[in-house]
Amino acid sequence: MTRLFGNKNTTNKPYGTIEENGVGKFNDINPAALRSLKTMGITHVWYTGVIEHAVLTDYTKYGIALDDADVVKGRAGSPYAIKDYYDVNPDLANDVGNRMTEFEHLVDRTHAEGLKVIIDFVPNHVARSYKSDKKPAGVKDLGETDDKNVAFSASNNFYYLPGQSFHVPAGYKPLGPNAFPTLDGKYDETPAKVTGNDQFTASPGVNEWFETVKLNYGVDIQNGRRTFFDPVPDTWVKMKDILVFWANKKVDGFRCDMAEMVPVEFWNWAIPQVKEVNKDIVFIAEIYNPAQYNNYINNGQFDYLYDKVQLYDTLRLLVRGERSTADIHAIYQTQENIHPNMLHFLENHDEQRIASPFFAGDPWKAIPAMVISATLDNGPVMIYFGQEVGEAGAGAEGFSSEDGRTTIFDYWGVPQHQKWMNGGKFDGDSLSMEQKQLRSFYSDLLTLSSKNPALVDGEYADLTASNIAAGNFTDKVHAFMRFAGEERLLILTSFNAAPLPVKVQVPKDIFTRAGLDPAANYIARDLLWREAEVGFDQNLAFQLTLKPYSSFIFKIK
Template sequence: MRYFLLYLVAAFLILCCTAPKEQIPPLETMQQSSGKITIYQMMTRLFGNKVTVNKPYGTLEENGVGKFNDIDQTALKAIKDMGITHVWYTGVIEHAVLTDYTAFGIPLDDADVVKGRAGSPYAIKDYYDVDPDLAVSVPDRMREFERLLDRTHQQGLKAIIDFVPNHVARAYHSDVKPAGVKDLGEDDDKTVAFKASNNFYYLPGESFQVPKGYNALAYYGFPTKDRKFEETPAKVTGNDQFTASPGINEGFETVKLNYGVDIQNGRKTHFDPVPDTWNKMRDILLFWAGKKVDGFRCDMAEMVPVEFWNWVIPQVKAVNGEIIFIAEIYNPDQYTNYIQTGRFDYLYDKVLLYDTLRLLLNGQRQTQDIHAVQKRLEQVNHHMLHFLENHDEQRIASKAFAGDPWKAAPAMVISATIDRGPVMIYFGQEVGEPGKGSEGFQGDDGRTTIFDYWGVPEHQKWVNGGRFDGALLSLEQRQLRQFYTDVLTLASTNPALTQGDYHDLTAYNISTGNFDDKVHAFVRHHDTERLLVITSFNDKERTTKVQIPTDVAEAIGLDVSQVYIARDLLWREAEVGFDKSLTFDVRLKPYSSFIFKIK
């Protein structure tokens, strides 16, 4: 009945929204509440895995795999207790894998167009199903996922899943689509390169060729491994390569979806009538909304026309106004467009804040560059999702990044507190997981694999055989996890951080000679709550003066005739007193941070 009602709503919306230029609510009516979102991203198949074999290209039986059922109430409560509000379950929707599920009516995937043994979670092969790897009972896999959603909600958490709109696996086929739903490409005219009503782009007269040099699973065999994949006419790759012979470093395992944009003809758009792909994608989003999913992280969102998002997001929010949409986007010049026109709630802030902080940690930027980022994003920074790790980025503790999880502590504090935008951590980040090991397709590159079955060693110490109590963690790892808990809890609950205004102190204190270019400070305030956040990216201890200039003091309601003190909320060890010029001295250890409450 629930799905029937959803489709009735969808049918009504189709009548009202048959053209991309429909009236939509003004932006301010679509904003989320004043609370700050904190996201815990987990690679679902790795999170609960207890097996420690870690054989390169190991099978599911050899290396193990985490299940929906592993993520129990104990695990979720521990995540919630870290100050987390949302869990992003990565890799839920069924994608191409090299594990045999034919006994359950799921065809074997072709090894020559799958990366790794467990496959990319972004090579979707059935938008209406979940990954069978994640189920204890494969026939009951959707019900196991629904129970995970129920557990998540029972803990007061919200659940985000991936929506992958730009591309699908080359062998896409839905085995469990609802009655009346046609598969992608089922009605395509394959004799032409482009047609607005087609779901895919084609290369007529050409057959797909497996990339030269690609040897799936290295020296391991698989029944479908023969260095061939039958596809005539060839489809265009997910990363817009219009060739039947894509390179080994291209997105050859995926094919591009057609949203009515003639990419090879000046990117001319054909949005009236509404392209078939738009309707199919809307129905998929409504299907998952019906499962009580609370949000969608939209993969490669800027490779899909902004007009589609403008059309589809209001329709989904008409069913559930609390659902959030997060765009993976890397072009700052398009940020405002994807918020105002595209109607996204939040966007990745990788290119600006993440890159600045990472380069600062490596000595290639200066702390005053952070304020430049905030000024550039002044009108939209509460829409920006901050992070230091995710499945695409190298682990902080890896040699390729910082090499030491504590070295990034000041960057984490800034990410979590500098504005009202959400902040995210990646599972294992809170215990210093370094992403070591050559797992298979991905190799040893400082990231945790997304392509192969694997155990995540430092994270597994916290899992402790499914107890999720951290008993196997070292003292330093427990302290690191407590640090993350304190930062995220403050970020998600303190009104100065969830609602307050921002004032930079760095430029002024550098100009007066108080700071060098590796010390950073700002103030956040809301009503009478005033926090001063100071961080040091120096590798040596130093004592520095911190002064609040007159204009900032007036803006946050400080009276120079009064006496103020500041107590640290992060470590709860430091207390400083201001002199009459609103200046105090503070000892900064290497890569240290304080969050002072001014009283």
């Protein structure tokens, strides 16, 4: 989260202003920070919240209209309520008038350290106050030529509720007890536009995406979702042009917010055109419907999809003792043809922190889940800043409550991450010994997963089902193999809260598939902690007592 990453301010006053709580800047992300990420095994940095969104900080002297507090969430605003697709968030610049140049320099710095840049593209909705003051010459603004007398027209950019005026949700208090010049419980919008999460009402509830309005891609949502894609809708053209604009800023990829709320036909049309600017640019879809995975990869032409509903949800519940390790292989099988496309994670800006009491309460408890995320297949894996030092997302930041997540709506400092920042040195000297060990684990795991041939492109074989069936271990233990050439790895993890003696047996056919001789003698040494070594017996099995929440990546030799 770009506005939080470089913030050194530790005040953390609930509902604090940008002056009180501070904000991270593009320029705070210096070569030392980027070099440290590269050394850790990172290949891409997703800078969240780059494109200008509605905020409650006054930038009117720079020609930026003051936002209406009644349709902004928090002082810092949601990074997903875009105010101008052709500009960057002024909060992130030291010299607001030079803000785009500062972003371009960040891109250059990132590339200079051998890293690639991903930014958010928010295609489904915009801020209610959307108005581009930086759009290129000749570009018409969203809604500028809309016929507002009709609820739907394929040539409109928005959906309307003719004859109705928008009403701010009753009792909405974005700033708690604090005042703001534009905070009066009203927002002038007639006719009312439909909210970003498809609420066709002029009076959306406080828990809806009422601060945003839905973009119209030629789908008549209220009439059987009939589509009008010929001629190409105006919204398609405008959004493709915005993607091309940012591709020309040398970004290397887009994380596309709520991509499945936008018709797959648009992506099929737009993505190839953007790749004409940069054939290597990547598109990541935030998607939550497994039934649509193949559609958005094969027809939508996305490179990667969020693996939230399947792997993340299962691993999270496993950490909490609420699922079986046998469920993991079933997920692997359902994704048989799309493993390279599935982006795995345990944290992001939407999810609760591992170290929070809402998830694991202890960052070490999720280590086995992280090992599986990084090694199960050859898809990419993602971590959220602060995850690697046990950031707990504690505190009621103002608009955000005490919910285990790091705020995306408030100006705030992130305490454990700030220890790694160490005043801008980004050397981790202020971390505790345990935090340094945790970060070292993440570094080792990410490096292994991106460089070891067996993990990069090796075969997979499940060992969990056969060992559970044989009574060798319980369904709180997980085991599988990955192998390629002379690299044969056995990944063993435990989700048990107590020590557990286990036996791990490799079926003879899998041993042979991995290019191993069942009649020979083999040992396995752990690559993660470099402490454990086991020997296989004549039955191709070994025994080990697993510590609570332990994990191993054994190399068989």
